[in-house]
Amino acid sequence: xxxxIAAETRKLAGHRKAVWTILAALPVMLAGAFCVYLVWExxxxxxxxxxxxxxAAWAQETLGVWRLAQGPFGWFLAAGLAAVAVGGEYGWNTLxxxxxxxxxxxxxxxxxxxxxAGFAVSFAVFGVVAVLTQVxxxxxxxxxxxxxxxVGALIASQGRMWVFALLTTVLVTAYGALASVVTRSTAxxxxxxxxxxxxxxxxxxxxxxxxxxxxxxxPPYLLDNLGAWLRSGETLSVPVPGGAAIADPWALxxxxxxxxxxxxxxxxxxxxxxxxxx
Amino acid sequence: MxxxxxxxxxxxxxxAGRRGGVRAVRGVSLSVGAGxxxxxxxxxxxxxxxxxxMLLTLIRPTSGAARLFGRDVARDPGGLxxxxxxxxxxxxxxxxxxxxxxxxxxxxxxxKDFARIGPxxxxxxxxxxxxxxxxxxxxxxxxxLGVAAALLNQPELVILDEPVNGLDAAGIGEMRALIRRLxxxxxxxxxxxxxxxxxxxxxxxxxxxxxxxxxxxxxxxADLLAQDDAVRIEAAPLERAAALLSPHRAVETVDGGxxxxxxxxxxxxxxxxxxxxxxxxxxxxxxxRSLESVFLSLTRDSHA
Numbered sequence: 001x002x003x004x005i006a007a008e009t010r011k012l013a014g015h016r017k018a019v020w021t022i023l024a025a026l027p028v029m030l031a032g033a034f035c036v037y038l039v040w041e042x043x044x045x046x047x048x049x050x051x052x053x054x055x056a057a058w059a060q061e062t063l064g065v066w067r068l069a070q071g072p073f074g075w076f077l078a079a080g081l082a083a084v085a086v087g088g089e090y091g092w093n094t095l096x097x098x099x100x101x102x103x104x105x106x107x108x109x110x111x112x113x114x115x116x117a118g119f120a121v122s123f124a125v126f127g128v129v130a131v132l133t134q135v136x137x138x139x140x141x142x143x144x145x146x147x148x149x150x151v152g153a154l155i156a157s158q159g160r161m162w163v164f165a166l167l168t169t170v171l172v173t174a175y176g177a178l179a180s181v182v183t184r185s186t187a188x189x190x191x192x193x194x195x196x197x198x199x200x201x202x203x204x205x206x207x208x209x210x211x212x213x214x215x216x217x218x219p220p221y222l223l224d225n226l227g228a229w230l231r232s233g234e235t236l237s238v239p240v241p242g243g244a245a246i247a248d249p250w251a252l253x254x255x256x257x258x259x260x261x262x263x264x265x266x267x268x269x270x271x272x273x274x275x276x277x278x
Numbered sequence: 279m280x281x282x283x284x285x286x287x288x289x290x291x292x293x294a295g296r297r298g299g300v301r302a303v304r305g306v307s308l309s310v311g312a313g314x315x316x317x318x319x320x321x322x323x324x325x326x327x328x329x330x331x332m333l334l335t336l337i338r339p340t341s342g343a344a345r346l347f348g349r350d351v352a353r354d355p356g357g358l359x360x361x362x363x364x365x366x367x368x369x370x371x372x373x374x375x376x377x378x379x380x381x382x383x384x385x386x387x388x389x390k391d392f393a394r395i396g397p398x399x400x401x402x403x404x405x406x407x408x409x410x411x412x413x414x415x416x417x418x419x420x421x422x423l424g425v426a427a428a429l430l431n432q433p434e435l436v437i438l439d440e441p442v443n444g445l446d447a448a449g450i451g452e453m454r455a456l457i458r459r460l461x462x463x464x465x466x467x468x469x470x471x472x473x474x475x476x477x478x479x480x481x482x483x484x485x486x487x488x489x490x491x492x493x494x495x496x497x498x499x500a501d502l503l504a505q506d507d508a509v510r511i512e513a514a515p516l517e518r519a520a521a522l523l524s525p526h527r528a529v530e531t532v533d534g535g536x537x538x539x540x541x542x543x544x545x546x547x548x549x550x551x552x553x554x555x556x557x558x559x560x561x562x563x564x565x566x567r568s569l570e571s572v573f574l575s576l577t578r579d580s581h582a
Binding site: 096 | 328331334335336337338355358359361363365366369370371372373374378379381382383385386387388390427431
């Protein structure tokens with residue numbers, strides 16, 4: 001299995017146009033947007049003098065940009081990379097090269113850790129850029145970084161956002177890989193995944209009205225519950241028609257999300273193992 | 279007992295579809311021994327590539343078995359580790375160089391030593407282009423890289439599906455020499471599919487002719503080409519020779535000589551008859567057929 005992962009790493013690392021663009025997109029966009037903001041702040045004449053912040057508020061402000069990685073833009077990137085890694089093999093016709101030499105299950109499973117490792121690094125760089133831009137903003141536009149900012153707490157809060165971004169990305173990657181295997185296409189795999197994630201975000205809450213027991217084990221609630229816990233330390237309490245509330249512990253939601261992801265991966269493996277490559 | 283390197287046992291593939299689907303391969307059985315160069319000959323669409331893909335586990339057979347080194351590949355694909363293959367003219371990651379592609383394949387195969395890659399690229403004539411992206415390779419260069427990929431794991435069995443497609447005349451000659459070397463000098467078994475009769479005739483020991491998904495004939499190349507039912511005679515005067523022979527057997531004048539219906543064993547009697555009657559005999563030889571004529575007659579018969 002390690003050889004399959006090594007081969008996959010070598011393969012994806014060589015795909016500069018798609019893979020590196022996707023992985024660099026978040027940190028580069030954040031840094032770029034910050035540079036534009038700096039220039040704007042420099043040229044505008046009606047700038048107000050910002051009020052001093054508490055250390056906690058300043059640290060909290062570094063977390064806001066994570067919505068970019070955890071939301072639709074992040075899904076788009078994850079769907080794209082999963083589709084390139086899995087659907088690309090169909091487009092390049094390269095399964096004929098590798099399938100005779102390694103078990104199909106290993107070939108497919110090797111793709112997930114490589115994609116996730118890429119996002120782990122990308123999100124870590126994104127977190128560093130998020131903090132650095134806040135520091136530079138404080139130094140250039142003021143007020144200065146407040147006293148009492150706890151570096152350990154700052155890293156921990158960034159780490160929790162990093163974990164949540166990765167959890168979201170694992171789910172999207174699982175959808176993306178399955179969609180790419182089923183459609184045998186990079187573009188179709190990415191599009192189907194984005195449609196699925198969007199539909200899940202738009203209509204997931206309706207499950208609550210239809211059947212609260214299904215809703216509490218659906219990805220929208222699981223991600224929301226885990227996200228709330230990672231951001232604030234408290235899980236959600238969602239009122240249910242009839243007066244009760246869904247308030248599952250984070251461990252249950254994490255286990256349910258893991259089961260979802262395992263199911264999606266298993267389904268992709270089953271379909272992949274049964275396919276003919278003409 | 280020598281276990282065949284490759285064995286197909288009533289292998290069949292039917293693609294689902296209307297009216298019972300499409301029967302791409304219909305009960306193909308054959309066996310290839312160690313060190314043989316075996317030709318799998320058939321027109322386009324005959325089922326050659328489908329058969330090879332079933333052998334390489336790219337396609338699941340509908341019925342029958344494909345065995346490598348005595349092991350059914352569907353149940354135990356371990357035998358594929360001793361096989362190198364070239365299908366579809368070499369399919370590679372276009373954004374990687376030829377060398378990087380071979381490294382990816384090596385890791386996929388579990389090989390950690392990349393030392394063979396340089397010499398292999400040299401061997402197939404890609405020494406100078408190995409670091410270029412495959413996207414910029416010509417069809418022939420991809421084909422050569424495909425051969426390098428097929429030899430990367432030093433396989434005991436090399437499966438080549440249409441290996442000369444896209445190659446120029448010089449490339450075809452090199453490929454022919456390479457196939458001969460693989461067998462004669464390195465002792466590898468080669469299973470070669472082609473629709474090019476000349477290629478198969480020149481390099482293969484045995485051939486199976488497949489048409490419409492079924493093997494219509496399997497034999498050594500020599501047996502296929504031998505036609506023990508006619509001899510060609512060059513003699514003078516030709517009219518007299520024809521007159522002497524025609525009462526006993528069918529005779530026709532072809533290209534300044536005679537084509538006489540006779541077996542090889544009858545040649546001494548024919549020569550005695552002609553010489554005894556004062557005819558000067560310059561040459562007498564059993565007539566041979568081209569693989570093309572054999573192939574055409576067999577495939578025509580199977581369609582009849």
